[in-house]
Amino acid sequence: MEHTEFNNDLIEFLNASPTPWHAVSTMKSRLDAAGFQQLDEREEWALEQGRGYYAIRNGSSIIALRTGKNDVVTSGIRMVGAHTDSPCLKVKPNPEIRRKGFFQLGVEVYGGVLLNPWFDRDLSLAGRVTVLDEDGKVRDTLVDFRKPVAIIPSLAIHLDREANSNRSVNAQTDLPPVVMQLPETDTTSFADLLREQLVSESGLKIRKVLGYELSFYDAQGASFVGLRKEFLASARLDNLLSCYIGLQSLLNTSGDEAALLVCNDHEEVGSMSAEGAQGPFLGAVLERWCGAGKGRAIARSMMISADNAHGVHPNFMDKHDENHGPILNQGPVIKVNHNQRYATNSRSAALYRHISDELGLPHQTFVVRSDMGCGSTIGPLTAGNLGVTTLDIGVPQFAMHSIREMIGSQDGYTLYQVLKEFMQREEVF
Numbered sequence: 001m002e003h004t005e006f007n008n009d010l011i012e013f014l015n016a017s018p019t020p021w022h023a024v025s026t027m028k029s030r031l032d033a034a035g036f037q038q039l040d041e042r043e044e045w046a047l048e049q050g051r052g053y054y055a056i057r058n059g060s061s062i063i064a065l066r067t068g069k070n071d072v073v074t075s076g077i078r079m080v081g082a083h084t085d086s087p088c089l090k091v092k093p094n095p096e097i098r099r100k101g102f103f104q105l106g107v108e109v110y111g112g113v114l115l116n117p118w119f120d121r122d123l124s125l126a127g128r129v130t131v132l133d134e135d136g137k138v139r140d141t142l143v144d145f146r147k148p149v150a151i152i153p154s155l156a157i158h159l160d161r162e163a164n165s166n167r168s169v170n171a172q173t174d175l176p177p178v179v180m181q182l183p184e185t186d187t188t189s190f191a192d193l194l195r196e197q198l199v200s201e202s203g204l205k206i207r208k209v210l211g212y213e214l215s216f217y218d219a220q221g222a223s224f225v226g227l228r229k230e231f232l233a234s235a236r237l238d239n240l241l242s243c244y245i246g247l248q249s250l251l252n253t254s255g256d257e258a259a260l261l262v263c264n265d266h267e268e269v270g271s272m273s274a275e276g277a278q279g280p281f282l283g284a285v286l287e288r289w290c291g292a293g294k295g296r297a298i299a300r301s302m303m304i305s306a307d308n309a310h311g312v313h314p315n316f317m318d319k320h321d322e323n324h325g326p327i328l329n330q331g332p333v334i335k336v337n338h339n340q341r342y343a344t345n346s347r348s349a350a351l352y353r354h355i356s357d358e359l360g361l362p363h364q365t366f367v368v369r370s371d372m373g374c375g376s377t378i379g380p381l382t383a384g385n386l387g388v389t390t391l392d393i394g395v396p397q398f399a400m401h402s403i404r405e406m407i408g409s410q411d412g413y414t415l416y417q418v419l420k421e422f423m424q425r426e427e428v429f
Contacts, residue, residue: 001252006413007224007232013244014222014234018126019215020060020084020265021142023240027247027263028056031064034251045288050255055285059128059140060084060265061275063285064250066423068258073293076300077286078259078423079388080249081277081378082242082307083267086235087111087401088215089118089175091125095190097176101183104176105150105190107216111268114402115169121403122148123177127214129194134205143198143212148219150177177216218403230329230409237397237405239267241412242306245395249419259423267307267378277378283385295387302348302428303390304419305379308407309333309366311396324367326396329408331362332415335379335392343379348391351428355421361414364396389429 001009017023028038036052039045047053047067054064061084068075089107097104109115126144133139152175157163169175182188191209198204222234246261253259266276273279290297309332312325326333334349335342349365356363368374379392395411422428 001248001416003410003413006248006416007409009248010241010244010412011222011232011234014236014240017236017240018124018144018217019128019213021128021213022126022144023084023243024056024060024062024263025142027062027064027243028054030247030251036064041284047289052255057275057281058265061263061281063260063262063282064247065260065285065289066250066253066255066258067289069256070258072258072290073297074300075258076297076302076428078257078425078428079262079301079303080246080260080419080423081262081264081303081305081382082246083239083265083271083277083378084243084263085111085265085268086238086240087113087268088217089113089177091127091190091212091214091216093211098182098184101181102178103180103182103188104178106176109171109175110215112401114399115171115175116167117399117402117404118175119152119154121151122219123150123152123216124219125149125214125216127212129198129209129214130211131198131204131206132208132210134207136207138210141198141202141204143194143201143214145197150179150216152177220404224409225406226409231406232409232412233404233406235404237407238308238400239306241308241395241407245412245416245419246306248416249423253420253423255424257424257426262382264378271378271381277381278385282382286386298386298388300429301388302351302422303343303379303382303386303388304348304352304422305343305377305382305390305392306415306419307377307379307392307394308397308400308405309335309394310400311398311408313398319369319372321367321369324365326364326366328396328398328406329410330396331356331364332393332411332418333364333366333396335366335394337368337374337376339374340380341374341376342392343383343390344392345389347429348389352391352393352418352422355425356418359417359421361417366396
């Protein structure tokens with residue numbers, strides 16, 4: 001896969017994945033096409049060497065693996081981790097708001113959302129819906145309106161003269177999107193609208209909508225930006241970019257060595273869930289793969305946790321340590337924090353640098369300013385749960401946690417090349 005093909009396919013992946021459930025569904029389709037076999041956690045597993053497998057939990061987290069040609073306990077596993085969720089606005093269980101003929105939906109803020117960019121955007125809606133079908137069975141299905149269906153209009157500056165100098169956003173009162181206008185006598189419910197959409201999308205016959213997990217998203221698709229296409233802008237780059245890079249690395253590796261990709265949900269809200277990085281999903285899969293030799297296998301393994309990094313913003317250069325400011329299109333960023341907000345140590349960083357140098361590819365290092373707090377990701381959680389040597393790395397980006405984010409168009413492909421080599425490397429530690 002060359003650079004242009006990589007980025008064009010990345011755009012297709014991003015546009016097909018408006019929610020974690022859609023992202024996992026997209027990854028499942030690509031794994032199926034590559035000959036990977038789905039595993040059911042409720043059944044016995046009989047993993048064969050030289051094969052590809054994957055398991056899905058909650059429809060929103062996925063683990064894919066290649067068993068390799070050698071015994072996993074003595075060869076170790078080359079692991080890459082990412083997360084499927086992104087900060088967004090989720091529809092509340094009883095969302096209907098009717099005011100002056102406007103039909104709005106109440107929303108809950110999911111994760112650390114940068115709220116101001118959500119105003120005046122064409123918004124669509126997608127997620128998972130649980131229904132009672134015509135046969136009386138409870139089943140899950142995905143929904144995606146795939147067109148602008150809502151907007152959160154700004155208040156005119158004439159009515160808010162301090163909007164440019166002193167504006168705050170009240171998540172309860174300012175964010176309910178406008179979906180349509182209805183007569184005061186119309187009693188249409190949100191469940192009615194969902195049922196109509198599901199029937200139009202799939203022809204599914206539904207007795208009742210029982211529940212849903214739905215997110216609004218930017219209807220504008222991913223695209224190149226810049227006079228020379230130096231940048232790529234999209235929603236959910238944090239962290240579907242890393243999911244895509246990890247998936248492509250696993251699919252295109254030689255398959256000779258044991259390799260694994262884990263993409264967890266719920267990173268943006270702390271990862272403490274059955275399918276999150278603080279939960280038991282990865283450990284359970286490794287136990288079933290490695291058996292009693294799990295501890296020995298982990299001692300020979302390494303995890304690269306891939307989650308985007310903060311690039312130096314040219315308008316806010318003082319927000320970075322002057323010696324550790326990542327530049328877009330100058331390589332992936334090794335993230336270091338000695339207080340263990342990142343799990344990188346000198347050994348894991350050295351291996352990445354060595355592989356990158358062998359391939360003649362650039363890399364950078366990020367350390368947060370000493371007078372600022374440091375974010376975190378799944379790296380320390382996975383390292384703490386498994387005891388595996390871990391590296392935190394990511395592509396530098398702008399506008400993290402905004403409804404539309406931006407990366408350099410070179411950096412994702414660079415990280416892909418290194419991770420592909422890492423996944424097929426004969427020895428890690």
